[in-house]
Amino acid sequence: MTMRYEKPATAQEAASILANEPGVARVLSGGTDVLVQLRAGMIELDLIVDIKNLDQIKDITSEDGGFRIGAAVSGASLGEHAGVVALWPGVIEAFELIGSTQVQGRATMAGNLCNGSPAADSVPAMAAANATARIVGPDGERDCSVQDIPVSPGRTSLTKGEIVTSIFLPARPERAADAYLRFTPRTEMDIAVASAAVSLELDAGGTCTAARIALGAIAPTVVLVDAASKCIIGTKLDAAALEAMSTACSAACNPIDDKRGTIEFRTQVVGVLAKRAALIAYKRAGGRT
Amino acid sequence: MALDSKMNRVFKVVGTRPPRPDGVEKVTGRAMYGADATAPGMLVGRILRSPHAHAIIKSIDVSAAEALKGVKAVVTAADFGVPDDLSIRDVQDNCMAQGKALYHGHAVAAVAANTAAIASQALKLIKVRYEVLPHVTDVDEAMRPGAPIVQEARALENVAAGFSENVTSQCEFGHGDLEVGFAKADKVIERSFTTAATHQGYIEPHACLASMSPDGKGDLWCCTQGQFQVRTLCAEIMGMDASQLRVTASEIGGGFGGKTTVFIEPVALALSRKSGRPVKIVMTRDEVFKATGPTVSSSMDVKIGMTNDGRITAAQAQLRYQGGAFPCGTVEMGAQSAFACYNLDAVHTVGWNVLTNRPKEAAYRAPGAPMAIYAVESVVDELCQELGLDPLNVRLKNASTKGTKSSYGPTFDDIGLRATLEAAKAHPHCSAPLGPNQGRGLSCGFWFNFGGNTCVSLNINTDGTVGITEGNPDIGGSRAAISQMAAEELGVPYDKVRTIIADTNSLGYNDVTDGSRVTFSVGLATIEAARNAIKVMCGRVAKIWGIDEDAVIWEDGCAKPSGANAGDFTPMSIEEIAAISSNTGGPIAGHFEVNADGAGVSFGVHLADVEVDPETGATKILRYTVFQDAGKAVHPDYVEGQMQGGAVQGIGWALNEEYIYGKDGLLQNAGFLDYRVPVASDLPNIETVILEIPNPGHPYGVRGVGETPIVPPLATLSNAVARAIGIRLFELPMSPPKLLKAIRQKG
Amino acid sequence: MRNLHISTSVNGDQTEFVCAPDETLLDVLRNRLGLTGAKEGCGTGDCGACSVTLNGRLVCSCLVLGVEAEGAEIGTVEGLAMGDHLHPLQRNFIDHAALQCGICTPGILVAAKALLEKNPNPTDEEIRYWLAGNLCRCTGYDKIIKAVQIAAAEMRGA
Incomplete structure (x- = not known):
């Protein structure tokens, strides 16, 4: 009846413990989702596996011009890392929007991803950044695009025993930047009603050469909207291009009506957020509108 | 106990801002709140709650729970008697459902066990068979004939025909001829409004520790706004004499009216009686939202006529309040306060209290007033817009003043509404420039204030220091x-x-800490108790000096001869008098008992600037100023604190807070994540301006200040939004989806 | 499963306790160590009344398991004052009426102290956003923000 607690020293050991557990098991990193669910009686666990002892799990390391972020790096730690903040400001601002200062002291990007919420703030930003997750499982290690991990609310593509050990944010060229905006009724402490992440690359003349736009809380999973990206590639984000992009974003929505927002509201606001985020990213990348 | 005639007195301590006596305990974590008490052998109590909005409880099988190792007692409604008094029976039924679960979260059984884990496990072993009934949570639906009936035969005889049985009572107030009044108007506006139920949102969940001994004595420690009220209710429910149940109020982590009744206390006492052990129950936040009192939700119609120069000629309101699954009287206060701010020749209000399948409402800061005054102040503001009149001047023109026959009957004595409006008019906020999508809103607010039963004991210690014993929990200084x-x-x-x-x-x-009564009533009783002690001290000194008692006066902490004719004596200080008290007649004390009257009504005016994002419907508050008459501000910091805290609760009510029910009648947002109280980053500084128009009913002129400030924010913000974007909403909260929809419909 | 034995440090004191694996750090502090300064207002990380520091980071102790305290350093409101000498934040909260009921005060003090250690000269807006996870229902926050500013100025001067 009582939950057991394990704190393995290696990822392989953790994967093996999880793979061999006949009951219900969860990974514990920052605990800001799993402990809430446990407390609310939404889940009953036989086993919780604390991964904070794993090698490099709390490290941020440079790799191929990008950064590898361990699965137990808290928001507070990540926000203090000048290199990541400079390279992927949109990912950082997305992650830092999650919860309170207190939650930031514990919450992790890997946890935000694996919780599987359609409204997870860091997931659209990671998807726009083309981030990958490193996964260790009973059968070894693999890398997977972030946007392929959530499959439906609360569910991921991870198989039994698999854990995410790090997130990789890739290198980016000069004149490139990202931004994230969400809508919440309050300034803080809310779950996103709709959100948009935009990552852009510009040429020397300020024309957008590449764009990735990802939307949150408007469909069962994060949505990468290629049609919206196409609207601004080749432009300097003039009003017409932004309007077309905004419309494409709204068209990509498949939201629900719930206590946090209506279908109508989410669909309309996500286009506004995408437009505003694109302008912030454009300015960060050095573009002048 | 009228205002002292020497009101030109210069106060030395009143009006200063000394550190509060309980400050150190509260900043060091030492202060003991409801959940902080323990007792040897204490068990943990937990409550099983209905998963349905409305259901007959066919049977409850507790045998498996009782058999679980570590479980010491299980109780259901069968463990309680049936009180004769109907109002007590309602309180008991709300604590433990009798036969029928009336709302989602209604208690149906409880256990006491060695640990919280065992208690939680035991709850899962209790088998309840329900027969689910149709439910109703909306006030207008509940009133219609044919609606599901929450409780039968509870309607009073005065309720007009044509309603369902859920309409339990009706009230009417007013005077003058409406028809004549409306005929004089150049413009008449009639609007319908709704407001959502909001919760007091105190940060401390209800908690208590009960200990019943086999000889029938009981001790109860709990967080409450009124230990005497808890004793009355629990003693009746438990069939005990009041003398045998001692209730101690812990420090209280917020109440705002929500801790003026009992929810878990009788359950803990019953578990303790059955188990023979002390039992502690602490609610979860989920339970607080589901099973304690939010305020009423409302549906209202308001009609007001105005002349071209801004004189209100007639005013009418119909108020429909749902107060959950048990009868309540909240609409009476709404119907009385709706037009209290205005000096009217023709005014009429009607109110109906309605049952629904929701938790029983509890008092919430100026209960019943904020929603009614929101509707009235919205229509007044719209009339000002339509007639091109300045909203502040129109309110000044119509404001109640000394001698006004109030809309609910009594004639006002000295009141501060005009002075408060003048202060607002003169304030720089009133004329500060506004940008695009920005608007300034204004609303008046009113609350009756209350006095009530009060008892204070004041002891002069032998070293001349002073101990005061009072009976009202200190909820804010x-x-x-x-x-x-x-x-x-x-x-x-x-x-x-x-x-x-x-x-x-x-x-x-002592009555409950409510009605903004404590600084007024307990203060009044303290002053009178002090005067009684002074009388004793002067008498003792008179004997020592061998002069007439009347020839001794009290000044600056000393007994002095009243003048040259009284004799030449060296004044005796309180320390000197106290030190020899055992030789002059024994201990020195003063006490005072009163059912205090003359609380003195309170008015406030709020000003807010907002900016609305036309693309998202988000409202940002840029500036907020509260003007209020405090009579006499005893500790101005805490007066300002009441004004600021009340304003922010009202802001939450206006913008985001609401009880959200699904079609299934279940509460969807029973937590601080989705029940959105304002956070620090949502708000600007809340500026305050205290007016002091002495209350004729208090020696120092004090008026209660706690409740009035929650009243104006609702209309203040709705009026500000209406002026920012030219769209007026007629419902609260003005959540972004509603506002954006209105903006887009306008195009 | 039996309780686990944990060695930790609370307010600088070496402390040992046993707890069940699913017990929160808040439950441990309150029920096993007698440190009831941290309060449970929600149990879901939404109110901040249970704020403590864990290895120097501000956290909600309701969202930490007791077993995670092994080898850690915990700081609670009970550790703010040095003997009978109140922390400047504590003194200024009293002097400037930054509390009414006081239930949120321990969490806000712990959070504000963590802010001033990181940013000794915050703007009002920075204080408001840092404290957004600490709900206060009594004060409307105004006097809290002012008291933090006054304490910060005093600490900068000290």
Whole structure:
């Protein structure tokens, strides 16, 4: 009846413990989702596996011009890392929007991803950044695009025993930047009603050469909207291009009506957020509108 | 106990801002709140709650729970008697459902076990068979004939025909001829409004520790706004004499009216009686939202006529309040306060209280007033817009003043509404420039204030220091204010006084800490108790000096001869008098007992600037100023604190807070994540301006200040939004999806 | 499963306790160590009344398991004052009426102290956003923000 607690020293050991557990098991990193669910009686666990002892799990390391972020790096730690903040400001601002200062002291990007919420703030930003997750499982290690991990609310593509050990944010060229905006009724402490992440690359003349736009809380999973990206590639984000992009974003929505927002509201606001985020990213990348 | 005639007196302690006596305990974590008490052998109590909005409880099988190792007692409604008094029966039924679960979260059984884990496990072993019934949670639906009936045969005879049985009572107030009044108007506007139920949102969940002994004595420690009320209710429910149940109020982590009744206390007592052990129950936040009192939700119609120059000629309101699954009287206060701000020749209000399948409403800061005044102040503001009139001048023109026959009957004495409006008009906020999508809103607010049963004991210690025993939990600095008034009256330094809050066996009966009554009533009783002690001291000194008692006066903490004719004596200080008290007649004390009248109504005016994002419907508050008449601000910091805190609760009500029910009648947002109280980053500084128009009913002129400030924010913000974007909403909260929809519909 | 034995440091004191694996750090502090300064207002990380520091980071102790305290350093409101000498934040909260009921005060003090250690000269807006996870229902926050500013100025001067 009582939950057991394990704190393995290696990822392989953790994967093996999880793979061999006949009951219900969860990974514990920052605990800001799993402990809430446990407390609310939404889940009953036989086993919780604390991964904070794993090698490099709390490290941020440079790799191929990008950064590898361990699965137990808290928001507070990540926000203090000048290199990541400079390279992927949109990912950082997305992650830092999650919860309170207190939650930031514990919450992790890997946890935000694996919780599987359609409204997870860091997931659209990671998807726009083309981030990958490193996964260790009973059968070894693999890398997977972030946007392929959530499959439906609360569910991921991870198989039994698999854990995410790090997130990789890739290198980016000069004149490139990202931004994230969400809508919440309050300034803080809310779950996103709709959100948009935009990552852009510009040429020397300020024309957008590449764009990735990802939307949150408007469909069962994060949505990468290629049609919206196409609207601004080749432009300097003039009003017409932004309007077309905004419309494409709204068209990509498949939201629900719930206590946090209506279908109508989410669909309309996500286009506004995408437009505003694109302008912030454009300015960060050095573009002048 | 009228205002002292020497009101030109210069206060020495009253009006200053000394540190509160309970401050150090509260900043160091030492203060003991409801959940902080323990007792040897204590068990943990937990409550099983209905998963349905409305269901007959066919049977409850507790055998498996009772058999679980570590479980010491299980109780259901069968463990309670049936009180004769219907109102007590309602309180009991709300604590433990009798036969029918009336709302989602209604208690149906409870266990006491060695640990919280065992208690939680035991709850899962209790088998309840329900027969689910149709439910109703909306006030207008509940009133219609044919609606599901929450409780039968509860309607009073005065309810007009044509409603369902859920309409339990009706009230009417007003005077004058409406028809004549409306005929004089150049413009008449009639609008319908709705407001959502909001919760008091105190950060401390309800908690209690109950200990019943086999000889029938009981002790109860709990967080409450009124230990005497808890004793009355629990003693009745438990079939005990009041003398045998001692209730001690812990420090209280917020109440705002929500801790004026009982929810878990009788359950803990019943579990303790059955188990023979102390039992502690602490609610979860989920339980607080589901099973304690939010305020009412409302549906209202308001019709007001105005002349072209801004004179209100007639005003009418119909108020429909749902107060959950048990009868309540909240609409009476709404119907009385709706038009209290205005001097009207023709005014009429009707109100209906309605049952629904929701938790029983509990008092929430100026209960019933904020929604009614929101509707009225919205229509007044719209009339000003339509007629091109300045909203502040129109309110000044119509404001109630001394001699006004109020819309609910009494004629006002000295009141501060005009002075408050004048202060707002003169304030720089009123003329500050606004940008695009920005608007300024204004609303008046009113609350009756209350006096009530009060009992204070004041002891002069042998070293000349002062101990005060009062009976009202200190919910926001009242111990400081009481100590200040005692120090003022006795002429001793503030830090020579210590005020404590007594348990129910240590002092006579005191009404609940509600109605903004404590600084007024307990203060008044403290002043009178001090005067009684002074009389004793002067008498002792008169004997020593061998002069007439009337020839001794009290000044600056000393007994002095009243003048040259009284004789030439060296004044005796309170320390000197106290030190020899055992030789002059024994201990020196003063006490005072009263059912205080003359609380003095309170008015406030709020000004807010907002900016609305036309693309998202988000409202940002740029500036907020509260003007309020405090009579006499005893501790201005805590007066300002009441004004600021009340304003922010009203802001939450206006913008985001609401009870959200699904079609299944279940509460969807029973937590602080989706029940959105304002956070620090949502708000600007809340500026305050205190007016002091002395209350004729208090020696120092004090008025209660706690409740009025929650009243104006609802209309203040709705009016500000209406002026920012030219769209007026007629419902609260003005959540972004509603506002954006209205903006887009306007195009 | 039996309780686990944990060695930790609370307010600088070496402390040992046993707890069940699913017990929160808040439950441990309150029920096993007698440190009831941290309060449970929600149990879901939405109110901040249970704020403590864990290895120097501000956290909600309701969202930490007791077993995670092994080898850690915990700081609670009970550790703010040095003997009978109140922390400047504590003194200024009293002097400037930054509390009414006081239930949120321990969490806000712990959070504000963590802010001033990181940013000794915050703007009002920075204080408001840092404290957004600490709900206060009594004060409307105004006097809290002012008291933090006054304490910060005093600490900068000290």
